[in-house]
Amino acid sequence: MLRIGVDVGGTNTDAVLVAGRDVVHAVKTPTTADVTGGIIAALAKLGEHPEVARGDLDAVVIGTTHFVNAVVQRRGLGRVAAIRIGLPAAASLPPFCDWPPDLAGQVCAELFMLEGGHDYDGRPIVPFDEAGMRRVAQRIRGCGIDAVAVAAIFSPIDRSCEERARAILAEECPHAAVTLSADLGRIGLLERENAALLNAALVSPARNVVAGFRQAIAASGITAPLYLTQNDGTVLDASAAMALPVMTFASGPTNSMRGAAVLSGLADAIVVDVGALRPMSERCATAFRARPMPRSRSAGCGPCSACPTLFRSRLAAAALSARYRLRSGRRASVTGSPMRRWCLAGRRRRRPMPRSRPVLPRSAIADGLPHFRRISHRRWWRSPDRGSKMSSTASRPRRARCR
Numbered sequence: 001m002l003r004i005g006v007d008v009g010g011t012n013t014d015a016v017l018v019a020g021r022d023v024v025h026a027v028k029t030p031t032t033a034d035v036t037g038g039i040i041a042a043l044a045k046l047g048e049h050p051e052v053a054r055g056d057l058d059a060v061v062i063g064t065t066h067f068v069n070a071v072v073q074r075r076g077l078g079r080v081a082a083i084r085i086g087l088p089a090a091a092s093l094p095p096f097c098d099w100p101p102d103l104a105g106q107v108c109a110e111l112f113m114l115e116g117g118h119d120y121d122g123r124p125i126v127p128f129d130e131a132g133m134r135r136v137a138q139r140i141r142g143c144g145i146d147a148v149a150v151a152a153i154f155s156p157i158d159r160s161c162e163e164r165a166r167a168i169l170a171e172e173c174p175h176a177a178v179t180l181s182a183d184l185g186r187i188g189l190l191e192r193e194n195a196a197l198l199n200a201a202l203v204s205p206a207r208n209v210v211a212g213f214r215q216a217i218a219a220s221g222i223t224a225p226l227y228l229t230q231n232d233g234t235v236l237d238a239s240a241a242m243a244l245p246v247m248t249f250a251s252g253p254t255n256s257m258r259g260a261a262v263l264s265g266l267a268d269a270i271v272v273d274v275g276a277l278r279p280m281s282e283r284c285a286t287a288f289r290a291r292p293m294p295r296s297r298s299a300g301c302g303p304c305s306a307c308p309t310l311f312r313s314r315l316a317a318a319a320l321s322a323r324y325r326l327r328s329g330r331r332a333s334v335t336g337s338p339m340r341r342w343c344l345a346g347r348r349r350r351r352p353m354p355r356s357r358p359v360l361p362r363s364a365i366a367d368g369l370p371h372f373r374r375i376s377h378r379r380w381w382r383s384p385d386r387g388s389k390m391s392s393t394a395s396r397p398r399r400a401r402c403r
Contacts, residue, residue, distance in 0.1 A: 001058050002051060004224070006039060007255055008064040015042035017049055021262060025049045035066065035209060039216035047220060060217055063229040065252035066209050067202050067245050074102065078204040079109035080197055081145045081176075083136060085152035085161045086117040086189070089125055095151070095193055107201045109145050112136045116161045117153030120187075125153065128161045130168065137172035149200040151181035151193035177203045177243075184246060199246035206245035210238050233258045 007014045013031045017024040027045040031038040039062075046052055070076045082095040095111055096104040114136065116128035140148060148169060152161040159182040166178045179200040185192030210228075217226060227235040229251040241248055256273040 002056055003058055004043070004046065004052070004060045004222070006042060006060065006062045007252075008035060008039065008062060008066065009252070010065060010069060013038035013042045015039075015046045017046060017052060019051070023263075024051060034212065035064075036212040036216045039213065040219055043216065043220040043222065057222060057224040059227055060222060060224045061227045061229060061235055062213055063251045063255040064209065064248070067205065068249050068252065070202065070205050071103070071198065074106055076205045077107055077201045078147045079145060080107050080147045080149055080200040081110040081112070081140050081143075082108060082193075082197060083112045083114065083133075083148060083150045083165060084193065085114050085128065085150070085165065086125070087113055087115040089117065090153055090189065093190065095197065098190065099194075107197065110140065110143060112139075118155075118158040118161070120154055120157070122154075122158050128164060130164065133165055133168050134172060137169050140169070140176060141173035146176050147179075147200040147203055148176050149179045149181070149193070149196040151189065151196050153189060154187065155180070155182040155192075156185070156187055179203070183244065195246055198249070199244060202245040202249075203243070206242050210242045214238065229255055
């Protein structure tokens with residue numbers, strides 16, 4: 001099986017020809033601003049190989065960090081109308097409540113909360129407010145919003161409310177791209193809703209990026225189907241990736257992890273990936289993929305998706321030292337004062353707090369513990385009459401200190 005793998009990074013575009021698990025040929029070209037030029041140049045160099053020239057290719061797989069870079073750099077994101085179905089049970093924490101303020105202000109166009117949703121056992125909380133949903137759809141059409149994210153309580157168990165909301169949106173504003181949270185995540189309203197909001201904000205950039213990929217492949221004379229790598233190391237069809245770009249959100253680190261695991265032949269390893277925007281990170285890699293972290297955050301928000309476990313590496317001290325030297329104009333090193341504090345912060349262990357227990361006075365032991373009530377950690381006082389509560393502050397007895 002012959003496949004072409006392309007990794008589009010912020011600096012370089014790498015293309016390899018893979019036969020089974022063996023890398024036959026590899027090239028590297030600079031990434032261009034329009035993305036398409038770098039891929040065309042990489043495929044043109046790779047096309048000089050006789051295996052590619054014969055055209056017997058089974059697939060072209062592309063991994064890119066454009067989507068996560070768009071969120072990190074706050075660039076090219078679409079405006080999203082957020083619809084939550086769950087009143088009156090889910091009004092305390094509104095959508096975008098745990099997002100960075102600048103990112104939420106750029107993405108959030110409108111915010112609506114409607115009655116509906118289901119309980120954990122599938123029973124409806126209240127009937128779905130279809131009339132209110134229709135008014136919301138008309139408002140979205142009037143505002144000209146073309147991206148909508150819908151999240152309902154326990155929609156992975158019963159997605160009827162989200163499906164009905166999408167049907168009403170298709171009737172009132174057919175131009176809008178609708179993202180349902182039930183298609184992206186598991187139980188956990190905020191995380192699933194964040195994934196839907198991110199996906200809706202990335203739909204418009206995803207269409208442009210995938211269209212550029214297809215144009216570059218067609219210009220190179222390759223007719224193989226196009227796939228994009230997902231967050232968990234598997235691949236996704238290009239048409240599905242246009243509708244669910246958040247599924248390829250963290251494919252850059254996954255490509256490094258999977259490539260290192262396959263080329264090294266190790267079942268368990270630590271992979272270090274040096275990126276242009278994120279100086280250094282280290283990933284734990286197993287035979288296929290790492291277990292996702294339960295509360296991982298991506299670009300300041302916490303979507304729920306199957307991503308590898310990521311850890312920030314303190315090997316970035318050298319890069320930060322160079323940055324500090326350039327900014328301040330002074331000599332700096334990893335053992336210098338500013339960097340030493342940063343490097344040793346993680347190594348410095350706090351001394352555990354002593355586990356102190358309150359020592360009761362002898363009178364308490366003699367009379368019995370039920371007649372004493374605890375005021376603070378090491379203060380005890382005796383009730384005026386056994387078992388009764390104090391009626392006023394004025395009748396508070398004198399406190400007895402512990403020995």
